[in-house]
Amino acid sequence: MINFLLKRLLAIIPVLLGITLLLFFMLRMLPGDPAQVLAGQMASPQDVEMIRTQLGLDQPVYIQYASFLNRLVHLDLGLSARTQNPVIQEIWARLPNTILLSLCAITMACVFGIPAGIIAAVRPYSWVDYLVTIASLFGISMPVFWLGIMLMIVFSMTLQWLPAGGIGTWKHLILPTVTLASFVVAFIARMTRSSMLEVLSQDYVTTARSKGLKENLIIIKHALKNALIPIITVVGLQFGLLLGGAVLTETVFAWPGLGRLIVDSILARDYAVIQGSILIFGLLYTLVNLVVDLIYAFVDPRIRYE
C-alpha cells in the first residue's frame, strides 16, 4: 500500500508542473507588458516597475519560471489589482465556502444517485427504470444556472421558504446544494445503472442466486461491491464538473466562493487573482483525482499490487 501511495504521489509531480507551466504562460500570452497586466490599468509607473523587478521580467524565461515556482511554494501569488490585498488572502477567504458547497453537493449526489441507479438496474425496463433514465437525462441537459433561478423563483420568491442567496445558516445551503448536485446526481445514476446491469449478468451473481441467497444480499454484497470501481471513477470525474458548475451556482445564489471570485476578476481584468484561483482549482481537482485513486486501491486490492 505504501509503495502504491508513493508511486501515485510521484505521478502527481508532472501534472503539477504542467498546471504551473500553463498558468505561467497564460499571463505571457496576453498582449502587452506582463508587469502592466498584473498591476492593472490604474497602477502607477512605480508599482509596475516594482512588479517588474519582483517577477524578474528582465531575466531569461526559465529563470522567470523558476522564480514563479519559488514564489508559489511560499504561497506568494502576488497582489490583487482590484483590492491591493495579497491574492492568497482573497482565495483563503472564499475557498472554504466553495469546498463546503462542493462537498454537500457531491454527498447529496451520491446519496440519491447511487440508490437510484441500483433500483433502475435491478428492475430494468420497468417504470422505475424509465423514470430514473428520463430524470437523469433531464438532469444532464439542464443548465445549472437556469435550474437555480427556477428553484429561487419557486422556493424563495413565491413560497418564501428559503433564502434567495447569501450565506450563513443551513437554510442558505439548501438551494445551491440541490442546484449544483442536480447535474452530478444524473451522471452518477446513469453510471451506477450501467455498471450494475453489467455485473448482475455475471456468473457469480447467478451462482449466488442459485444458492438461494436473499436478493438484497446479492445486490449489496456481490453486485454493488464489484460495480463500485466505475462508479467511483465517475464520482471523481464529476467533481471537476462540479467545480465548473460551482462558478455558475455561486453566481446565481451570490455565494461568496472561489468561482464567484474568478468571474469578478475576469470582469475586472484582475489577472493575478485569475491566475491564483485557477491554480487552486487545478490543485483541488488533482487532489480529488489522487483521493479517487487511493479509494480504488482500498476498494479493490488487485489495483494495489499491479
Place this chain on the structure above:
Amino acid sequence: MNDIDINTKNNDSDSVGDIDSSSSRGWAKLKRNKAALVGGIFLLIYIVCAFGAPVLFWGNPSAPDLINSLSPPCAKYLLGTDELGRSILGRILYGSRVSLMIAVGVVGVGLLFGVPVGLISGYFGGKTDFIIQRFTDMLLAFPGFLLALALVAILGVGLKNTVISIGISMIPIYIRLVRGCVLTVREEVYVEAARASGTKDRHIILRHILPNVLAPIIVQTSLGMGTAILFAAGLGFLGIGVQPPTPEWGSMLGSARAYMMGKPHVATFPGIAIFLAVLSFNLLGDGLRDAFDPRSKI
C-alpha cells in the same frame, strides 16, 4: 476482459464488407430507438428555427419597444418581452442561430485539432505519443468549464473567443478518445498486413484506421455539441461570453436575473430553449452510441 473486446472487434471488422454491414445494422438499430427519434425530431426543429429565424420572426430581435417592456406573454408577444421590450420569442429564435453556430464551431475546433493529433499519438506511439499525452494531461488537469473560463480571461469576450475557448477545452477529450481507439485498432491483422505490404503510414491512418475509429468520434460529436451549448450559455450568463445586443440564450438569462422577481417569464423561456437543444443532442448521442458503439459507456 481486454482480450475478449479485441476479439469481438476483430470479428466485426475483418474486411471492408463487414464494416458496411455493421454500419447498416447500426442504422436499423438507430431507427428503432425511440429516444433517438425524439432527439432527432427536436434537433430538426432546432435547425429549422436557426435557419428559418428571419422567416419565422419578422422584424429585428434587438429592436427595443420600451412602452411594452417586461410584458408577460400575450397575443402580440407570444413569450412576452424583456426589459427593453424586445420579443423574447424573437430573441430565442435568433438565439438558436447563435448557439448552433457556437456548437458547430466548438466541435469543429475540437475535431480539427483533436482527431489528427489523437491519430498521430496513437499510431506512432513512442516519444511523439509521450509528449502529446503529457500536453493532454496538462489541459485535462483543469475541469473543462474552468479551462474555457481561463482562456476567455486571456482571449477576451465575444462570439469568436467563446468558440475558440470552449473548442480548445474540448481538444484533449478528442485526443484521448481517438488515441485510445487507435491503440486497439493498430494491432488488428489488416493494419499489420497493410504495413507489411509497404503501405505508407498516411494511407494506413486515413484508409484503415480512421474509418474504424469513426463511431466513437461521431457519438462524442453529438454529445459534445450539447456540452458546447451548455458551456457557451454558461459563459453568456456570467457576462463573459457572447455580448449583447446579440441574442444569446445564456446572456438573456443573465440579464433576466434582475427582473425575475415579478416577471418570471423573462427567465423561464430562454432556459427551456437551452434545455431542449442540449437534450436533443444528448438523446441523439445516446442513440448513436447504442447503435454504433455499444461497448462504450458514458
